[in-house]
């Protein structure tokens with residue numbers, strides 16, 4: 001039986017990072033992937049195809065909305081096969097970066113097949129091969145939750161795993177779930193020309209974001225699609241090519257909507273059911289692998305990272321967890337990772353950026369806080385590019401320490417990143433205002449919000465009163481100087497007065 005210092009199960013964002021790190025540090029490493037290529041959900045069914053689809057949709061949208069204003073007349077119709085090529089070609093490029101060769105060159109032994117525990121230290125691959133692991137890292141990711149909706153098994157619905165292979169653009173697309181996956185894809189399909197209806201069981205979209213963002217994005221997105229809030233899907237049924245979706249609202253009133261294609265985007269569940277975790281003695285909590293702060297499971301030689309644990313289900317979060325776990329596994333350290341300052345971006349138009357606490361969370365925590373805002377219609381770069389929809393909101397404690405930052409706006413995911421650097425390095429909001437921003441840039445929106453801190457300090461506090469006193473004294477001084485010639489004593493002021 002082949003023996004390894006580290007066996008990594010799952011060749012996605014987290015698993016590839018662990019395997020590459022461990023092998024580069026000289027550990028004998030195996031990486032097991034059940035699909036026939038590396039890359040995981042992000043590359044094959046997640047971030048990469050969705051962002052490429054969004055890009056295609058935004059190009060079409062811009063073309064259609066700006067052509068006539070510059071005197072052009074558009075003709076022709078959407079070629080959906082071209083859209084799919086636009087999605088597939090970036091996947092092919094990134095697959096090269098995640099190639100088998102890259103890993104074997106690093107010294108990683110690759111195994112393809114579904115892994116499961118045969119004992120706490122023995123991993124079975126497929127039905128025959130078994131390898132020995134001193135340490136194991138589980139990074140098997142997550143899959144779509146398919147809710148128990150009556151009739152769902154009888155209709156041909158799609159998930160993020162199949163939607164990028166649709167043969168043609170749906171005329172009417174129904175989306176169950178107004179979360180990140182549902183909304184990003186809903187807007188992309190709406191912009192490509194589908195009539196989209198989103199069914200959301202909760203009373204808001206962008207539920208994990210600041211309430212101002214949630215309300216703002218609802219108003220923006222409902223211009224491009226129908227969003228049915230408080231609408232839990234109860235039954236679906238097919239009649240010919242048509243799918244009927246029946247939702248129940250809060251007053252238990254039912255409503256049916258007809259669509260041609262149905263996307264199920266109702267959350268994710270960790271891929272752990274086939275791992276035989278009980279044989280390994282690994283415990284779970286609420287369906288996730290239970291880990292301590294150093295990503296160690298209930299078995300001290302087995303670790304878990306990425307979407308299998310209940311942290312933040314994002315590629316960058318999985319990558320950071322993987323980097324942290326490498327040193328814990330190899331050197332027996334107890335490094336932990338706090339996601340308090342891990343940002344995320346929702347790639348709708350406008351984009352939504354989120355880091356740290358929302359205003360509601362800050363309030364609930366009983367913190368004495370301040371909010372600094374800027375609207376994009378006050379920022380010249382957005383005015384010149386006719387993209388003024390959106391705003392920035394920075395939340396600080398009373399000393400200016402940044403607790404959270406939120407933005408909606410074109411490319412907000414790019415120009416808001418500066419605030420993460422400030423938070424990580426314990427820089428206060430004032431430092432975001434005191435640096436020089438080239439004019440005119442989108443990051444000027446963040447500067448404008450941060451300027452609010454100094455405006456408040458300089459113009460709303462005691463300084464204006466002191467300054468007035470200073471000028472009064474200075475003025476009087478000049479006046480008095482004239483009088484001194486007539487014998488009066490000159491007025492003086494101390495440093496303390498200013």
Ligand SMILES: Cc1cc2nc3c(=O)[nH]c(=O)nc-3n(C[C@H](O)[C@H](O)[C@H](O)COP(=O)(O)OP(=O)(O)OC[C@H]3O[C@@H](n4cnc5c(N)ncnc54)[C@H](O)[C@@H]3O)c2cc1C
Nearest residue numbers: 010012013014034040041046047115141306307313314315
């Ligand atoms: C539509 C969509 C869009 C997304 N967009 C973004 C985005 O823009 N930004 C972002 O940060 N995140 C995004 N995400 C989330 C992101 O894809 C995940 O958080 C990330 O992929 C998690 O990485 P992971 O390594 O934990 O899991 P994965 O990347 O899913 O990798 C897990 C791997 O384990 C393999 N595996 C599973 N079971 C076994 C087994 N028994 N044996 C061997 N191998 C196994 C799987 O085949 C898979 O390759 C998106 C997700 C979806 C679905």
Ligand SMILES: NC(=O)c1ccc[n+]([C@@H]2O[C@H](COP(=O)([O-])OP(=O)(O)OC[C@H]3O[C@@H](n4cnc5c(N)ncnc54)[C@H](O)[C@@H]3O)[C@@H](O)[C@H]2O)c1
Nearest residue numbers: 177178179180181182200201232233265266267313345346
């Ligand atoms: N830009 C990004 O970084 C990005 C993009 C896509 C996905 N992701 C990751 O993937 C994760 C999962 O996304 P998701 O959108 O599947 O899950 P989600 O948990 O964000 O949203 C699922 C939504 O479905 C609703 N829902 C559940 N059952 C329903 C029913 N029967 N009827 C109506 N509504 C119902 C829920 O109320 C919820 O709002 C995200 O949390 C995110 O971490 C990230």
